[in-house]
Amino acid sequence: MINRKATAVWKGTGKEGTGTISTQSTVLENTQYSFNTRFAEGKGTNPEELIAAAHAGCFAMKLSFELNAAGFTADELDATATVTLDPSKGQVTKSHIDLKAQIPGISAEQFAEIADKAKKECPISQLLNAEISLNATLA
Secondary structure: OOOOOEEEEEEOOOOOOEEEEEEOOOOOOOEEEEHHHHHOOOOOEOHHHHHHHHHHHHHHHHHHHHHHHOOOOOOEEEEEEEEEEEOOOOEEEEEEEEEEEEOOOOOHHHHHHHHHHHHHHOHHHHHOOOEEEEEEEEO
16 A cells, blocks of 8 residues: 655634645645635645646556557657636536647547546546546647
């Protein structure tokens, strides 16, 4: 089993308070987050942005593994995940991945099949209780 940790420290009320997020790797170290970074456009990060980063990274790596298993190596996989938070429900409702891929020798049909498999089987996709969609473009 592999365990990864992150720590969040919050001080104050939900709206006026502030927090910091730190990760085990120290890539994030006391990174600021707040009501404004989550629900407006403040400076810092927020949980949904971090989920989007995790989903984009997980999907791109899973797709790379699936391509390798099928005998292909991508020149580049450019994945952008957009996570949607519905404040009225207080839940993440969707994560949409836009993918631009450069993969020598693959057919459009093979690409679509392998990308869809990666979308479904990426561990972050499986973790999310939300709609997962994909727009995959082969260059």
